[in-house]
Amino acid sequence: MRHLESVVFDLGETLVDETRQWSEWADWLGVSTFTLFGAMGAAIAGRRHHLDAFETIRPGFDLDVERAGREAAGRPWRLGSEDLYPDAVPCLPPHQPRLEPSDLNRPAGRLRRARAR
Numbered sequence: 001m002r003h004l005e006s007v008v009f010d011l012g013e014t015l016v017d018e019t020r021q022w023s024e025w026a027d028w029l030g031v032s033t034f035t036l037f038g039a040m041g042a043a044i045a046g047r048r049h050h051l052d053a054f055e056t057i058r059p060g061f062d063l064d065v066e067r068a069g070r071e072a073a074g075r076p077w078r079l080g081s082e083d084l085y086p087d088a089v090p091c092l093p094p095h096q097p098r099l100e101p102s103d104l105n106r107p108a109g110r111l112r113r114a115r116a117r
Helices: 019-029 033-045 051-057 063-072 107-116
Strands: none
Touching: 019 033, 019 051, 019 063, 033 051, 051 063
């Protein structure tokens, strides 16, 4: 009999409603949520990375610098149970996810950590 060692879910807009996170980024950048969503839509339509939306709004955007700035300002990125879609909740217990915020949007680091487990 084989044992299940891990279960991998896509978080964004599958398990998690990202509206709050993106809205907080828009606030941080000083633009409306609609402006950020429009820039994201253009990036997605152009088959570009979603971070291109940040670059469109703020040329020279550096994600690490901005994350550090948000942290220093007491406005860190966060993911809470309130962000889960209600129909996703039954998929999760009794699993204890081992996920760090640094894992998100950093596929290479996520893959290295998964292989190390």
